[in-house]
Amino acid sequence: MSIDQSTAAKVAKLARIKVEDDALPALASEFNTILGFIEQLNEVDVEGVEPMVSVEPMRLKRRQDVVTDGNQQDKVLANAPDAREGFFAVPKVVE
Amino acid sequence: MSELNTLGLAEARDALRKGETTSVELTEACLKAIDAADALNAFVHKTPEIAMERARAADARIKAGDAPSMCGLPIGIKDLFCTKGVPSQAASRILEGFRPEYESTVSQQLADAGSVMLGKLNMDEFAMGSSNETSVYGNAVSPWRRGNDDAQLTPGGSSGGSAAAVAADLCLAATGTDTGGSIRQPAAFTGITGIKPTYGRCSRWGIVAFASSLDQAGPMTKNVRDAAIMLEAMCGHDPKDSTSADLPVPDFEAMLTGDIKGKKIGIPKEYRMDGMPAEIEKLWAEGAEMLRAAGAEIIDISLPHTKYALPTYYVIAPAEASSNLARYDGVRYGRRAALAQGDGITEMYEKTRAEGFGHEVQRRVMVGTYVLSAGFYDAYYNRARKVRTLIKKDFEDVFAAGIDAILTPATPSAAFGLGEMKETDPVQMYLNDVFTVTVNLAGLPGVSVPTGLDAQGLPLGLQLIGRPWEEGDLLNTAYALENAAGFVAKPGKWW
16 A cells, blocks of 8 residues: 555544644655555454453453532633633634 | 662662661762763753752651651652643743642652652753764763763663663663663663563653653662662553553562572574674673573574564554654744734644654654555555554563563664764664664663673663553563672772
8 A cells, every 4th residue: 555645634623733845755654664564463363352342351440420520710721822701712713 | 878869779778777877968979969960961951949959858768667668769860751830841842831739640750759859961863873972961971981982972862861861870860661662772872771571560641742642750779779679660540641550569578589590581583683792692691691590591492483573563662652742833832933024823733743843753743644644544554453462462472472571782883973874874873773663662661781891891781561451560571680780880989
């Protein structure tokens, strides 16, 4: 599988990372190097093998479905680049 | 007494309890050493006020006869751990200015055990790297040099600041994290000890996530006994991390008898790589001989899927990273890019992530995005998860056959020079983790122990891999290896 510039641009878009057009050829080439390395996995016979879900076979702990935390609006907003009137502020979303 | 900052945890603990020194004196010695070592760029956020406050509190507790296990012992914390009110940036520009309102479980447990935080330690950005060259703070520098050559060497990565700080005696010990080898490789490069425990031993809560199914915290220390002491303080069940194991934590230090008679140590043939330097081959053979001389039985074993571990890792880790790092959106914390007139929310995300993430992080996020994208999920991600099952089964089979621990080299070479790998493709750098990454994929405990020097006088380490949840037994084997190797070399002070 070879990645061309338009695929690289699409991946950058999906990842929400701005990549300038002139950087796309180098990016596509790096992807191809890494994917070429990953292609080795096609040699492995995985017929009938279950994909790993959890590395140690343990049941996730259950807990009561109750409120354990909250009422920390100030702390939640303390690190926001732009917080106003108790909310996160972002550029206009709706046209 | 020798300079206080050169002590290990056990030595300092015993001296404190005998009243031979105080935590204030120990802490001041470390703070002085840190201030004199800016050339190493290991400590990137110093917290002397917090340190002195905790040191005074520790001295009061020791005086009152109420000293927990690490009372008064000064340590460094990797920047990946969230520490309340103290910058916690994962060495990334995107978390510039972030001061968590909470403390990670592991750093809280270490504080509860009485330890003294000296500051935050340099690392690769988001723990993605093997040389500490992807950090927004700049490179951490190894205290070691090749003979009289003054070229700067890497302390390894991603826990490079932790390794440099411990090796240079800026602190008694440090925390690290290990996703593909990030504790064990830098420990080996700098002549110190580092253990990655079984997946689930340490809570991941409050540690900036890279690849959640692989990440584990662990101690980086001056010897195996110190690793046992600090690991015990770090471990334990945490309701805030659903993957943390609800198992009792043994007294690891009490298990260090040095007696390994009758233990079966496996030597995996697949770790004998083409082009492996003769020095590494020799180090490995000598290590096996040391364990044999201590009474262990050395057995040749096979882990047939070893060669597929790195490609598996470079699907799974980027996939999980692309998902974990989606949270850095310029809205809730850290840096937001300056926007142009008319920019909407999509431009805000794209510009923020382009200027906030470094090159390697961007690359891995995009590779992860690709392998998870529609049409490729089965071909890459699901296939990698299946191969991961096979890699784990390789280990299960040898443990079922009676093997107690596996001995391998920790790294394929000694530390390389900073900048030396710059021109190579990313896969060349990834090969650094060839001996360590299998252990993360299988969730097993692994420890790196320094056992020798190469021809240029640089440290080399061996890795021991243990059965799940048997860190105590693994540390005891490491202790026997440490005793036999008698590694005492220290870097000459140039900084």
